[in-house]
Amino acid sequence: MNKKRAIRLLCGGALVVAVAATPLTVTGLAYGLESLARVTNEARPAQQTGTRIRLAQANATPVEKPVSYSSEQADRGKKTYDQLCEDCHGEDLKGGVNGGALLAGRAFLEKYTSDQMPASGLYLFMSTLMPPDSPGSLSSSTYVDLLAYVLKRNGFAEGAPLPSNPDALDYLIFGK
Numbered sequence: 001m002n003k004k005r006a007i008r009l010l011c012g013g014a015l016v017v018a019v020a021a022t023p024l025t026v027t028g029l030a031y032g033l034e035s036l037a038r039v040t041n042e043a044r045p046a047q048q049t050g051t052r053i054r055l056a057q058a059n060a061t062p063v064e065k066p067v068s069y070s071s072e073q074a075d076r077g078k079k080t081y082d083q084l085c086e087d088c089h090g091e092d093l094k095g096g097v098n099g100g101a102l103l104a105g106r107a108f109l110e111k112y113t114s115d116q117m118p119a120s121g122l123y124l125f126m127s128t129l130m131p132p133d134s135p136g137s138l139s140s141s142t143y144v145d146l147l148a149y150v151l152k153r154n155g156f157a158e159g160a161p162l163p164s165n166p167d168a169l170d171y172l173i174f175g176k
Contacts, residue, residue, distance in 0.1 A: 067119045067172040068159030069148035077149025080142055084131050093153050104153050112174040119162065120169035123147055127166070140164045 081089075088100030095102055102108050112122060127143045129135050138146075141164045148162050156174075163169060 064116070064118070064171050064173045066157075066175045067151060067162070068157055069151050070161040071152075071158050073145045073148035073161055074152040074158070076142075077145035077147070077152075080138070080146055081149050084138075085146070088132070093150065103150050109154060116173045116175060118170045119147065119172040119174065120166055122150075122174075123166055123169050140166070 085100070086096060088096050088098040089103050090096035090100070093102070093104035093108075111117075123143060126146060127136055127138070127140070130143075131137070144162045144164045151162075152158070162172070
């Protein structure tokens with residue numbers, strides 16, 4: 001191995017270690033500073049409160065909630081479904097003339113409710129692979145409306161509208 005290659009390998013390895021350790025270092029520093037402020041009690045109360053809030057928010061695990069949708073979303077989703085999806089998935093969402101996957105019934109429900117899958121799973125599948133002739137071509141809100149229609153046809157409860165932000169869908173689970 002020549003000298004230049006050995007140096008590149010060592011530098012690359014050091015960079016990987018440094019990048020991997022950065023989140024741990026930042027987290028450790030944040031906890032250390034907060035603990036130091038508590039122990040020494042030198043920080044002003046407003047600063048302590050702000051630090052605690054930021055740390056609590058950074059470490060909070062969002063609560064999973066059952067998925068819901070608004071009737072307006074489902075109505076818009078039906079219109080889009082009738083135009084773009086029905087030929088493959090069928091009028092009853094149980095398969096059409098072009099052999100699309102089942103979007104209603106026992107098999108669909110078992111697939112999505114048995115493992116408490118987040119709504120983002122189905123949304124991401126739809127938004128990256130559908131429609132087959134132009135995947136990802138619809139707006140985020142249109143995919144959410146289609147998801148709302150599928151939920152309605154599977155007996156899920158109406159309620160709060162589905163968020164059009166895919167990250168927010170991570171915390172909504174399929175469960176009846």
